[in-house]
Amino acid sequence: MRRLSLGSRLALLFAACTAAVSLSAGLLFNRASERHFIELDQQLLGNRLAQLRRQLAGVDSPETLATRLPLLRGELSHQADLALRISSAAGETWFESRHGLPAPSPQPGLATSHADGVDYRSLTVPLNARAARSAQLTLLLDITHHQHFLQGMQRLIWLTVGLSALATALLGAWAVRRGLRPLRQIGEVAASVNARSLTTRLPVAQMPEELAELASTINGMLQRLDDAFQRLSAFSADIAHELRTPLSNLLTHTQVTLTRPRSLEEYREALHGNLEELQWMAQLVNDMLYLAKADHGLLMPNRQPLDLAVEVDALLEYYAGLAEDAEVQLLREGEGLLEGDRPMLRRALSNLLDNALRFTPQGGMIKVTLEAGLRIVVANSGPAIDAVAVQRLFDRFYRADPARREGSSEHAGLGLAITRSIIQAHGGGIRVECEGGWTRFVIELPVS
The missing domain is CATH 3.30.450 (Beta-Lactamase)
Incomplete structure (x- = not known):
């Protein structure tokens, strides 16, 4: 019926x-x-x-x-x-x-x-x-x-x-049909939405007051879909871009190796070279799977009591050799206790320290400050990050250094994205501040 x-x-x-x-x-x-x-x-x-x-x-x-x-x-x-x-x-x-x-x-x-x-x-x-x-x-x-x-x-x-x-x-049918024209317009817009028309928006200013909020909500949904689709498209392009170089290296290296008979030692060296590229590709895939789990809320921290001072000191000791070579001073201030996942938090802080070491000039300083209320600040001295770059620092495959655009066995531009996912899995947030010759990554975690 x-x-x-x-x-x-x-x-x-x-x-x-x-x-x-x-x-x-x-x-x-x-x-x-x-x-x-x-x-x-x-x-x-x-x-x-x-x-x-x-x-x-x-x-x-x-x-x-x-x-x-x-x-x-x-x-x-x-x-x-x-x-x-x-x-x-x-x-x-x-x-x-x-x-x-x-x-x-x-x-x-x-x-x-x-x-x-x-x-x-x-x-x-x-x-x-x-x-x-x-x-x-x-x-x-x-x-x-x-x-x-x-x-x-x-x-x-x-x-x-x-x-x-x-x-x-x-008359009521005529008036209702005329009055419901904005609803039909909303339906037409919804029916016309596809991957190529996500930029379509409803004219909120022309909508009656009762439908203006609904139109704004639908416009917001379309904007989020558009942003997500753009990120997905960029993500797919970035993956192809990142994998292109190591795959090309593997193919070229393998083809050169097979051009003529070689000794066992030469074949061994060729396989070791290929292994490095394969390990980097495996790490990239693992990082992407990690971020996919974070997107679906599957990162479940195994919480346990942690002494942040001990954990930070251990990481600073690990990076001490690299810092000494780069003539960068490492410093930790403050104390803090936290219930969290040790491997996940170590990975997040390690990504921040690695990022700071790469962008701290010679003779600079990296300082980790543990503040009351579970606030962790990782700061490094040096030139400020461009305001446009600050907005995209936590995007996947984004590199603030314009010289690093091709696939690299060192950095794929996923470290900060993973760090943000780990902090969000713990119920916290992270942001960037640049002022006074310092770049600060501020982590705020909820009190247990």
């Missing part, structure tokens, strides 16, 4: 609401008109009742009534819409001004009745209000024209309700 569209539902809802309002208003008007006619009839019957009581004063039997009948008939002849019935206290009819009148009402007062196709409003009261056994006087007013008016009004009400509902449904 096909579901109703949102436009159809709103149109039907508008029609139902309009029909309900029109019907309620019509019924109220009809009821008010009916009460108005009853009041007019009651007033008219009351006025004529007073005249008849004066004319029939003293009538207490059919005989006395017979003496008044000529005058009474003359009076009634001038009032074609009025009929009269006079009966005894026991209900015996003494006089009826016309034939075909409805049966007497069992209760005194105002009543509505029908007889021979004529509608009557009747008023039954004692002829002499002071007498205990007074004759009964019933005035009957022909209200057929009133009833026809009310019946016509009821038909008009139903016709108005039907036409109003139909008109509202049609």
Whole structure:
């Protein structure tokens, strides 16, 4: 069974609401008109009742009534819409001004009745209000024209309700279709999105207030998809770029080796050369798998109590020989305790120290500061990093040194990306600050 569209539902809802309002208003008007006619009839019957009581004063039997009948008939002849019935206290009819009148009402007062196709409003009261056994006087007013008016009004009400509902449904469908045009536009944009049209955006300024937030959210989603696709495209190109050089080296080296017969020692040296390239490629693949696990939230640190001062000192001792060759001073300040994964944190700090050693000028200093609140700062002296490069330092395969663009067996540009993934896996964050001749990598970890 096909579901109703949102436009159809709103149109039907508008029609139902309009029909309900029109019907309620019509019924109220009809009821008010009916009460108005009853009041007019009651007033008219009351006025004529007073005249008849004066004319029939003293009538207490059919005989006395017979003496008044000529005058009474003359009076009634001038009032074609009025009929009269006079009966005894026991209900015996003494006089009826016309034939075909409805049966007497069992209760005194105002009543509505029908007889021979004529509608009557009747008023039954004692002829002499002071007498205990007074004759009964019933005035009957022909209200057929009133009833026809009310019946016509009821038909008009139903016709108005039907036409109003139909008109509202049609106008509502048109208004809803026009009002839902931004939704259709959103659907068209969503349907047109593909790898080549991720730059398409919804015109938020032209959207109604209710849809502006949704349009902004969709634009944000498209922007994130575009960024992710661009990163993925760049990532694929970077992988191909990084693997091209070692693969080319392997092919060339192997082809040269096979051009002529060689000694066992020469073949051994060739295999050792190939092994270095293969080891670098294996490390690159392992690093990429590591980052893929981080992207999917699969890096689960094995937390244990760590003395950061001890861990940093061990790393500084490891890099002491390289620092001495580069004439760079290594220094650690402060203390700190942390619950974290020792291999992962050592790898992150090692990447930062290796990066600092490569960019610290001769005679410079690398300082690791452990601050309260689990804040680790790895700073190195030297020229500031370009502001554009700072924004991309943690991107994969990005190298701040423009001279290092080809695949290298030393650095593939993944160290800082891995460091950020490790810090984020521990629930922390990392940022770069460049000022006063120092470049600082600031790590902030949550307190356990």
